[in-house]
Amino acid sequence: xxxxxxxxxxxxxxxxxxxxxxxxxxxxxxxxxxxxxxxxxxxxxxxxxxxxxxxxxxxxxxxxxxxxxxxxxxxxxxxxxxxxxxxxxxxxxxxxxxxxxxxxxxxxx
Amino acid sequence: xxxxxxxxxxxxxxxxxxxxxxxxxxxxxxxxxxxxxxxxxxxxxxxxxxxxxxxxxxxxxxxxxxxxxxxxxxxxxxxxxxxxxxxxxxxxxxxxxxxxxxxxxxxxxxxxxxxxxx
Numbered sequence: 001x002x003x004x005x006x007x008x009x010x011x012x013x014x015x016x017x018x019x020x021x022x023x024x025x026x027x028x029x030x031x032x033x034x035x036x037x038x039x040x041x042x043x044x045x046x047x048x049x050x051x052x053x054x055x056x057x058x059x060x061x062x063x064x065x066x067x068x069x070x071x072x073x074x075x076x077x078x079x080x081x082x083x084x085x086x087x088x089x090x091x092x093x094x095x096x097x098x099x100x101x102x103x104x105x106x107x108x109x
Numbered sequence: 110x111x112x113x114x115x116x117x118x119x120x121x122x123x124x125x126x127x128x129x130x131x132x133x134x135x136x137x138x139x140x141x142x143x144x145x146x147x148x149x150x151x152x153x154x155x156x157x158x159x160x161x162x163x164x165x166x167x168x169x170x171x172x173x174x175x176x177x178x179x180x181x182x183x184x185x186x187x188x189x190x191x192x193x194x195x196x197x198x199x200x201x202x203x204x205x206x207x208x209x210x211x212x213x214x215x216x217x218x219x220x221x222x223x224x225x226x227x
Contacts, residue, residue, distance in 0.1 A: 041197070041221070041223075042220055042221070043113075043199050043201070043218030043219050043220050043221050044152065044199075044218050045218070046215050046216070046217065049215070087151065096142055096154050096157050096165060096216075097142075097154070097201075097216055098154060099151035099152050099153070100151060101151055102151055
């Protein structure tokens, strides 16, 4: 299983764009990169998933360079309600999600 | 509908009690998971069921006993737990255990069951 490394915490203000970078140097060919968001006392919620290049949905964008050794989750114009823990996971089909420590994002007004 | 329903939301049990946590999904998913999460820690995988058969047991103590009666239901039977077993127990499901493939096999989590062992 690929191990991911991401910052322990990040601070931002409302309206700013937040970029959370995840390192996965040992990513395997069959690994996909997925991001989950978790609020206190709730289950993790799927945000976005990708294999390479750029993926965008209504919530976020995911940038993955050609070497796939890192990825960046971009949250446009964050609000207070985006305060949460964000998990980056790189995994292979046929396995379950194994969570790393995650990044605690704190958004202030 | 991408809902995974867990009951009860809160459970307090003594160390000699026998209780169960329940999880239900009606998305046609054939893979179901139990995770344990302690405060300020990431979720830890406990068990994986694939097509109603246990496929992964992450060396979980036998006082935790999973059961998958059918493709929609997943139970976690609890017996003789210790106070350190107090945690948030999360259930999840996906189309199959072939997560991350081209079909976009997203894993969906329930809101969890808070367990307190006294």
